[in-house]
Amino acid sequence: MDELMPRRVYGTDADEPHPGPRPGHVYRELCGGPLDGLLLDVTGWTETERATGAPLRTDIGRFGPGGHSVYRPRPADPARWDWQGDAR
Incomplete structure (x- = not known):
């Protein structure tokens, strides 16, 4: 991770003044x-x-606008959620 550039939080726009x-x-x-690399506020x-x-709404997944990407906690490291696939 680049320590000089804060990571963006899911749901924020990239051009927001404070997306981290x-x-x-x-x-x-x-x-x-x-959604790889984004942070999810739980x-x-x-x-x-x-x-x-x-299931997290995203326009950039397999199903485009209105689609979702499904993420689940990694069993050995629940602070990281792994992508399971896309859904409508």
């Missing part, structure tokens, strides 16, 4: 697939939600 992580928030790193999610993963 915010203090006091909890994040998961998205690994693989169209602040306020329950432990069950954090353990399950999520």
Whole structure:
């Protein structure tokens, strides 16, 4: 990771003045697939939600606008969520 350039959080626009992580928030790193390298803000999610993963809306996945990319926690490292595939 480039320490000089903060990582972007899923759901923020690349041209936002502060698209990176915010203090006091909890994040998961998205690994693989169209959202690779983004951080997902899971602040306020329950432990069950954090353990399950999520389908994340994205226009750059297999199904284009309105599609989702599914990410699940990595069993050996739940701070990283691995791409499982795309869905409508």
